[in-house]
Amino acid sequence: MSSPAPAGKAPAGAGRPGGSVSGKDVRLAAETWESLFRSQVAVMRRLQAGPAFKKLPVNEYDVLFTLARCPTGKLRLNEINDHVLLSQSSLSRLVDRLEKRGLVERSTAPEDGRGILLGLTEAGLELQKDIGREHVRDIAELLLPALTAAEQQELMRLTEKLRAKLPD
Amino acid sequence: MSSPAPAGKAPAGAGRPGGSVSGKDVRLAAETWESLFRSQVAVMRRLQAGPAFKKLPVNEYDVLFTLARCPTGKLRLNEINDHVLLSQSSLSRLVDRLEKRGLVERSTAPEDGRGILLGLTEAGLELQKDIGREHVRDIAELLLPALTAAEQQELMRLTEKLRAKLPD
DNA sequence: CCAAACTAGATGCATTTGCATCTATCGCAC
DNA sequence: GTGCGATAGATGCAAATGCATCTAGTTTGG
Numbered sequence: 093m094s095s096p097a098p099a100g101k102a103p104a105g106a107g108r109p110g111g112s113v114s115g116k117d118v119r120l121a122a123e124t125w126e127s128l129f130r131s132q133v134a135v136m137r138r139l140q141a142g143p144a145f146k147k148l149p150v151n152e153y154d155v156l157f158t159l160a161r162c163p164t165g166k167l168r169l170n171e172i173n174d175h176v177l178l179s180q181s182s183l184s185r186l187v188d189r190l191e192k193r194g195l196v197e198r199s200t201a202p203e204d205g206r207g208i209l210l211g212l213t214e215a216g217l218e219l220q221k222d223i224g225r226e227h228v229r230d231i232a233e234l235l236l237p238a239l240t241a242a243e244q245q246e247l248m249r250l251t252e253k254l255r256a257k258l259p260d
Numbered sequence: 261m262s263s264p265a266p267a268g269k270a271p272a273g274a275g276r277p278g279g280s281v282s283g284k285d286v287r288l289a290a291e292t293w294e295s296l297f298r299s300q301v302a303v304m305r306r307l308q309a310g311p312a313f314k315k316l317p318v319n320e321y322d323v324l325f326t327l328a329r330c331p332t333g334k335l336r337l338n339e340i341n342d343h344v345l346l347s348q349s350s351l352s353r354l355v356d357r358l359e360k361r362g363l364v365e366r367s368t369a370p371e372d373g374r375g376i377l378l379g380l381t382e383a384g385l386e387l388q389k390d391i392g393r394e395h396v397r398d399i400a401e402l403l404l405p406a407l408t409a410a411e412q413q414e415l416m417r418l419t420e421k422l423r424a425k426l427p428d
Numbered sequence: 429c430c431a432a433a434c435t436a437g438a439t440g441c442a443t444t445t446g447c448a449t450c451t452a453t454c455g456c457a458c
Numbered sequence: 459g460t461g462c463g464a465t466a467g468a469t470g471c472a473a474a475t476g477c478a479t480c481t482a483g484t485t486t487g488g
Binding site (some may be wrong): 120121127129137138177234245253254256257258 | 288290293297301302306324344415
């Protein structure tokens, strides 16, 4: 909140070079978000129903996945929290559960005594890869018949751009 | 489960006319989904943080919204359930809460004694419009600076196509 | 017409979630 | 250095969620 503009009431046309925002623009944005949201829900519902997530809830898998894809293999809890749609406290307890199951390990962060570094254990990596294989198959089964490769490329490009241009 | 194909193990290349599925295809699909998912999470996180959803949790607003946009104004609970990422029992209790607050009304479905029709009350419609206005503003503030109108159109087209082509 | 299988929705109960708060560390001003 | 606001996580507790199950109405097969 260091912007000079009044919080929560950005001037119309913010971010558009000299343009003003029409009702049409606003409606298009709302419809686009609605569509993005619904398709995400629809795909997620089907993925969750698959057998891959009987072993581990989606949110918990997502943490394992995030750690597995990270180059260093370890992440701070607050970094993970940015990735996941969960409150800080929920993530803390989710990590408790993963730790109790021996899938991850907490370690204190060097250079910051407050921070906690989270890393996968051998078992955690194993389980992630196991679920991951099945998960990827399920995804492909849903997306391949629906969109061409070019369309998938474009969808990826647009969602990446959207995410990159979000504030903060 | 009436398909002759073995459940959970559709033949490679299902839905693609004569094509086979390469590892590349599978990877692209997985990356596309990942990107779609993350951008949805990122946008949703920011929307949830806004003041619009202090009055009503997102899931509950979503039900009001779904009812408001429905032509007849009334929907069966199971229809609503398809729209929302919630279990049947959770939706049932969510509707309990909305009903207790006087925002919706249950009525028995004609032609099916098991079914429940859900409709907005006057207060429910009012609140939906109220939150909706602010919500739409927030969405526009996030999307307009990130994507051009043409890009939004394309994103909407792709997500609609994806959703339309999902099984069942 | 009746019984068995199926579907829509509600409910008991354990688990998960979020809000508010607490503790500990950090960083900055003085 | 000392104090003070900010940040990283953990925790108490109430509320929300999901699974399994239950009830009731519907459809199907004989």
